[in-house]
Amino acid sequence: MSKIGIIGAMQIEIDLILDQMDVFEEFLFAGFPFYTGTLHGKSIVLTRCGVGKVNSAACTQIMVDRFQVDCIINTGIAGSLGKDISVCDMVISSDVTHHDVRKAQMKNLFPFQESFLANQNLIELAKKACESSDLKLTYHCGRIISGECFVSESHLKENLIQNYSPACVEMEGSSVGHVSFINQVPFVILRCISDNADEEASISYENFEKLAASQSAFIVNEMVRMM
Ligand code: ADE
Numbered sequence: 541m542s543k544i545g546i547i548g549a550m551q552i553e554i555d556l557i558l559d560q561m562d563v564f565e566e567f568l569f570a571g572f573p574f575y576t577g578t579l580h581g582k583s584i585v586l587t588r589c590g591v592g593k594v595n596s597a598a599c600t601q602i603m604v605d606r607f608q609v610d611c612i613i614n615t616g617i618a619g620s621l622g623k624d625i626s627v628c629d630m631v632i633s634s635d636v637t638h639h640d641v642r643k644a645q646m647k648n649l650f651p652f653q654e655s656f657l658a659n660q661n662l663i664e665l666a667k668k669a670c671e672s673s674d675l676k677l678t679y680h681c682g683r684i685i686s687g688e689c690f691v692s693e694s695h696l697k698e699n700l701i702q703n704y705s706p707a708c709v710e711m712e713g714s715s716v717g718h719v720s721f722i723n724q725v726p727f728v729i730l731r732c733i734s735d736n737a738d739e740e741a742s743i744s745y746e747n748f749e750k751l752a753a754s755q756s757a758f759i760v761n762e763m764v765r766m767m
Pocket residue numbers: 617618619620689690691692709710711734735736737738741745
């Protein structure tokens with residue numbers, strides 16, 4: 541039976557899934573908790589990787605090496621970088637990239653990719669999950685960019701839009717995609733928007749992080765149910 545790896549950065553991003561799953565065992569690797577068990581009868585491994593690209597990269601590699609997962613879903617929240625993408629909307633990754641690594645460096649040095657493509661089957665499944673869920677969330681499919689900073693300045697936001705044409709920004713997805721790519725494991729990143737990555741971002745984040753985190757986890761739960 542195939543094994544699904546699910547990664548969330550913060551406890552609020554995995555709580556709903558942890559509540560729903562039947563946990564068989566809990567492991568601790570590199571200080572990260574890994575829960576194995578089933579969700580809707582499917583074999584899953586769930587982890588909380590903490591904030592940032594290094595943490596999510598480490599956890600993704602552990603998912604591959606220690607648990608031999610067949611695919612990886614990363615769930616969480618993000619700041620919108622799209623005019624028509626509002627707080628509480630879902631974003632499904634078409635591809636992911638690091639916004640704090642030069643494009644030339646991405647292209648010229650291993651692994652020679654400007655961005656990492658999400659798996660088409662997982663994208664379609666995420667779309668279906670959004671469409672069929674009772675939450676009736678608006679969803680968008682587009683590029684998700686990640687870097688080691690919380691984006692809360694219009695100036696930086698505009699630069700990112702100019703350079704990457706992204707749908708949203710967060711702090712883990714690109715490294716989940718990067719590590720999945722070099723291990724040839726299919727992945728998709730799901731994000732629910734908590735803020736607009738501008739000067740109001742911190743307030744909006746505080747108000748919407750819980751709701752957005754649980755909405756994204758809800759969609760992942762739906763995806764697993766439909767698998
Ligand atoms: N996660 C949620 N909102 C974010 C933002 N504005 N910047 C980076 N990561 C985020």
